[in-house]
Amino acid sequence: MRTHFIVHESFEAPGAYEDWARARGHEISHSRVHEGDPLPRSADGIDLLIVMGGPQRPSTTTEECPHFDAAAEKALIAACVAADRAVIGICLGAQLVGEALGAAFDSSPNTEIGSFPVSLTDAGREHPFLAGLGDTFDTGHWHNDMPGLTADATVLATSAGCPRQIVGYSRYVYGFQCHMEFTPACVEALIEHSEKELATFADRPYVQQPDQLRANDYTEMNAKLMTFLDRLAADHTGRE
Template identity: 30%
Template sequence: MEIAILQHVDFEGPAEIENWCRQTGNEYKVYRLFLGEALPKAERTDFLVILGGPMSVLDELPWLEEERQLIRVLISQGKPVFGVCLGGQQIAKALGADIFQGEYREAGWLPIRTMKSETLGELPEELVVFHWHGEQFGLPEGAERLFTSEVCPNQGFIYKENVIGLQFHFESTKESIESILQNDAAFLDGTAYTQTSAEIRNYPIPASNRKLLYRLLDRLKATVPD
């Protein structure tokens, strides 16, 4: 099995997702699209992961639609797809949901609430996770909402048991957060749901985030077609 990881900018890498791949012995390849690398071929991809990035899903960039077409093909083949932030929005749009500007930016360590999930079973009632977004996605038709927050109703969803899109960053490590702060700190505009760089750096990453990320990835891996 090969996991294909799509990386959109040099400062938003796979972080804890790469750690999961290594610890579980899964073969993976990071496709650095910002360097002009081609998208993976659908027939050679068993599990697709789409990372974040500062661009908008609504931008008229040809590669964004090409990426969505790959997502659609893999979903039609029953293969697992996992996306965070921009990646989650790409999945949502590929499934026909709207992408829109939220009333507030969310940036920093902020709480989300979990929904009762018939698909995933018991989840923690509340988590504090790392956010870095202004746009949001609507809930795709047929998807089950997994997470929500005060200013972003759709923080995550699961679709047909093998597709998960998240608006926030479960994959964050101290190093990955520092990379974002070094390269995109201007996003922190001092509005109600954005924190300062110091607040973000000083917040201890909850161990429950890594645990739940690994649980979600393990669940998706189990859906890889034989």
């Protein structure tokens, strides 16, 4: 499977998504836009597009952040969807997926940073790629916004702090507001970038501080993500 990552910042690493792709022997490529890498010109050569998170919003302009071109990313996402490629957006990426399909992103009711449980909806518990993963399980979080919902979108998981944690836009297109890819290295990079900001959020109910962030065990969450990805990849490949 040819898996392409769009990475917006060095401290927003693909983590367990890339660990999975390497372990499965995928052909992996990257657009590290923070280093000046170009986006693919089309969906050709991509079977799975994974769009990572970042501190930007879909409304961030190139004047505000020269290396982030939301319109170009949304055009690539739309091209991949039209070509029946699999697409997964994480955090900012999830919001860009929704926008590419015509649904404007929203502010989340709460800032969430840390490890907190998400609960599968009825649709999530019955979903072929999520079934059996547990009705409720802990996932990583680091966000202020959430993806928009198209008329055909299905909310597959929610949390106490945010009603749109996993969104299915179609059989092969998903938005993950939660960060199931977090590893200790991913979290350490985010802490290093955001430690001063975290201190200002100390009174917020869904924000953990650095010591707790480092103490969280993300292993089980990573395993659940890999199960989802295995099922998605097998189903997508099996169409042919």
